[in-house]
Amino acid sequence: MTPKENLEQHGYKLPNVSTPGGNYVSVNIRQNIAYIAIQFPIQNEKYHYQGRLGENLTTEDGYKAMELCALNVLAQIHDKIGFENIVGLNHIDAYFQSGADWDDSPIVVNGASDLFVKILENKGRHSRAIFGVEKLPRNFSVGLTASFTVKNV
Numbered sequence: 001m002t003p004k005e006n007l008e009q010h011g012y013k014l015p016n017v018s019t020p021g022g023n024y025v026s027v028n029i030r031q032n033i034a035y036i037a038i039q040f041p042i043q044n045e046k047y048h049y050q051g052r053l054g055e056n057l058t059t060e061d062g063y064k065a066m067e068l069c070a071l072n073v074l075a076q077i078h079d080k081i082g083f084e085n086i087v088g089l090n091h092i093d094a095y096f097q098s099g100a101d102w103d104d105s106p107i108v109v110n111g112a113s114d115l116f117v118k119i120l121e122n123k124g125r126h127s128r129a130i131f132g133v134e135k136l137p138r139n140f141s142v143g144l145t146a147s148f149t150v151k152n153v
Contacts, residue, residue, distance in 0.1 A: 003074070003083040006119045014075040015043045015068070021137070027080040029150065033090070034081055036146040039072035040138070041065040050139040054102025057141050062104070066094065066111030069144035073112075074119060077148065087149040089116055089126040095143040097136050105130045112144055 007014065020026050020037060028035045041049040041064075049065035051057050057065070077086060094109040109130050116124035126146075136143050 001121075003078075003086075003119050006121070007074075010118055012071060012115075012119070014078055015072055016045070017075045017079045018042050018045070018072065027076050029081070032087070032150055032152060034077070034148045034150045036073050036076050036148070038095070038143045038145050039069045039076070040136070040140045040143050041068040042072065043068060047138055047140070049141045051141055052097050052099050052102075053104070053108065053141050054099035059102075059104040059107055062096065062108035062141055063111035065140075065142045066108050066144060067115050069142055070112035070115040073144060073146045074115075081148075081150055085151045086120065086123055087151060088123040089120060090147045090149055091126055092116075092128045093145045094128060094130045095133050095136060096130070097133055097139075097141060105132065108142065 024037055026037045048068060049057060049061055053062045092112060094112060096105055096108060109128060113128065116126065
């Protein structure tokens with residue numbers, strides 16, 4: 001099945017693409033690698049899942065927040081590159097802010113990893129790194145960057 005068909009089958013809808021909040025581009029292609037700038041849990045210009053995991057938000061909230069970040073990555077790909085030009089997802093970097101005693105970051109990041117595999121199937125398999133940070137912009141609980149191998153576009 002195509003990514004669009006997988007999105008429909010699983011009940012997902014791509015959010016509108018967000019615009020960069022500074023002097024950068026949301027998708028940067030160098031040769032056949034596409035780098036996606038950090039995506040936050042924003043849906044159609046509304047901010048979601050703000051706060052600290054383990055304090056204001058649950059692990060389940062974090063999973064959903066990371067899933068929304070992944071949908072935003074896919075929206076950028078769809079808008080700027082086209083799903084048909086994706087060879088595969090290479091790597092994701094996931095960022096989170098949490099309370100001191102919270103330690104479920106792998107479960108939260110599965111929100112993105114699970115979505116990428118559901119939608120992109122084998123092209124969605126990837127490596128990943130997870131970073132706990134003191135603060136994210138706009139008090140978002142999570143953020144996500146990604147790199148893809150693409151056909152010559």
